Amino acid sequence: MSALACLAAAAPAAHAETGFTTRFVDITAADGVKLKAMVMEPRTPDPHPAAVLISAWGGGCTQNVMPARDLAARGYVVVAYGARGFGESAGEVDTAGPKDVADVTTVLDWTTANTATDPERIGVAGVSYGAGIGVIAAAFDNRIRSVVSLSGWFDLVHSLYGNQTRRGLVALVLYTSGWGHGRLSPETDWMLRTYFDPTPDPVDREVINEWARVRSPSRYLDRLNENRPALLIGHTWSETVFPPDQMVELYEDYTGPKRIDLVPGEHASAESGGLLGLPSETWDTALRWFDATVAGTDTSILGEEPVVLRARPGTHDPETYPDWRAAEGEPQHLFPGPGPDDGVIGDAPRPGWRVEIDASRDTIATGGVPLATYSFEALTGEPPRAWLSGIDREHGAVWTSPEFPDGLQVRGSVDLHLTVIPPGETGTIVAYLYDVDSTGTGRLINYVPLSWTDAIPGAEMPVDLRFSPTAYDIPADGRLALVIDTADPLFIDWNSGGGQVVLTSPETDPSRVDVPVRRGEESAR
Known part of the structure; x- marks a missing residue:
């Protein structure tokens, strides 16, 4: 029993x-x-x-x-x-x-x-x-x-350091509201202020981690x-x-x-x-x-x-x-590759491509405003939107799939594998998934950051990103888009040195997007 x-x-x-x-x-x-x-x-x-x-x-x-x-x-x-x-x-x-x-x-x-x-x-x-x-x-x-x-x-x-990336805007909201509505202890005040330090001391970082583990x-x-x-x-x-x-x-x-x-x-x-x-x-x-x-x-x-x-x-x-x-879908393997303009997402590996993006500025791709953007979605049913043609291609890369005639029911965590060549020891990228309609407007499915602090500049760095689980229905004839840039207002990034971040797909290690898809009789509502 x-x-x-x-x-x-x-x-x-x-x-x-x-x-x-x-x-x-x-x-x-x-x-x-x-x-x-x-x-x-x-x-x-x-x-x-x-x-x-x-x-x-x-x-x-x-x-x-x-x-x-x-x-x-x-x-x-x-x-x-x-x-x-x-x-x-x-x-x-x-x-x-x-x-x-x-x-x-x-x-x-x-x-x-x-x-x-x-x-x-x-x-x-x-x-x-x-x-x-x-x-x-x-x-x-x-x-x-x-x-x-x-x-x-x-x-x-x-929550504080997922994928080595600090959620700075959320922490700022908590810090200011904590003082606005309460009395922070000296320990809590020090922890939150130190969290915002643009170049944190590794010892301080470990102190914050232990403080967070206890909680x-x-x-x-x-x-x-x-x-x-x-x-x-x-x-x-x-x-x-x-x-x-x-x-x-x-x-x-x-x-x-x-x-x-x-x-x-x-x-x-x-x-x-x-x-x-x-x-x-x-x-x-x-x-x-x-x-x-x-x-x-x-x-x-x-x-x-x-x-x-x-x-x-x-x-x-x-x-x-x-x-x-039982709730998770079965992985459907998709592969980013080169296209005549932007990149494309296909059903076969397309190794050998290379895209460079400048880490000096953000794009219009964004995870939203804490406590506001997705509260609006809860009320209206509409996710945040971005017109993908408006993404500055010098600072962001875009790959788009063909249409899915029957749509796609995503259930679970999307996994992204690609290779990054960083311009410096530290850096950040942010990946976004969009559901794209016939006008090129994308509705945000999910996003995930990744930072590094000890990379070898100019050396290939394979990375694996797992998006948080979701349940999202791409409608019939909709497309899936992957966008990667180097900053988002939600996060404290590590791109202080700027430079060109290279995204690539080596012959021996092709880039891949694994999408968990609900199939068969389960797909019928």
Whole structure:
């Protein structure tokens, strides 16, 4: 019997909804810091399931008031608190560090001692910052039987330095909003300021990495697997803060009861409506998850397939799969090659070509604006667009495929292999995938950066780039385009010396794009 089936079999009878009261309290952390909490309690005296809601970055104890209200109306004791350093809570921001994790245990201690909580039925939920804290806390406190992680992270080092490239614009947003809405600790302030250093000291870089490792659920995976809380992961395809590849990794590596829902949108866009009291499929799923794995009242979600995807662009019905491997498409091998003007993408290797791009300036190809571009896509269904003819060919290279008469359903991670000849020891390239229509307008499917800091100038450097997983439907007669340039406002690049970056495809090692394609009967909607 599966872990989810065991949970369903153990479920007690459903309870009726009840009225509830609301009060505000101070919960004293182990170091004396006062955490402000909003407590909602059913009026009936019987032991109740409990839900602890942790605020997101910059939020206070009322940030989760609408989900808290919905949970309390279903018979939960709800304790929603502001993480230290934010909102009405005292102290300084610890950025999901040991103090934040200890605070969760303190809140659980207070909840079980001061409310009619059943200590065997406790769940923790959070968005973004609260999600990461909740998952780490579940590795240390086995009273947490269920975790809802919405727009969270698994590996903070990967988020900060994926492919050796810093996500500077996102970090700037977090730094300024952290000071605008909270009190950063001296350690957090130093880490974020040092992260922006254009020529960081390698020792400082390792200090930041270790700081990030301590704040990564990946570091505590063994403990999490031992405690086995039921884990719900909600995430978006176009995250600029915590790309979805690491959450797929968490889903794959976690051995307890689990479910992952991946939908179009940006960081926290899928759950924002629910925080405002608007209809929210994401929060509806979270409520059902808690009902099944904490309260044990409605276990129907445990009988559903646990991998749920909604494809881009537009609004699609959900696709469900028994596991991640079943959701991934089969690789279709495509090969960039030379063309009469731009490059072309064909179905046979085309080695021997060479393209030079100047690393002194960006092109109009871009990953978008953090927290804005893909939030707009979540509302409209339209990905960001670029007119590919407008890309400056001195600073960017373009390859385009023939039309796909039946379209192409991309499911999973696209892999790109090519050879780069760098002009200097350091440098950056950014690769973009576009869905191109008959007018030459491209809708952005995905993007990924790659930086190097110790290359041999003028020497061939084979590189492998893996784009974050996605579910994207290229329509009938659409084309696929690959664009490569050397900069993007999202990233702190390493092209300070400029020069000509050479992209090439040696005879012995042809460049290739592997596109995971949904095939056969699965392709029919």
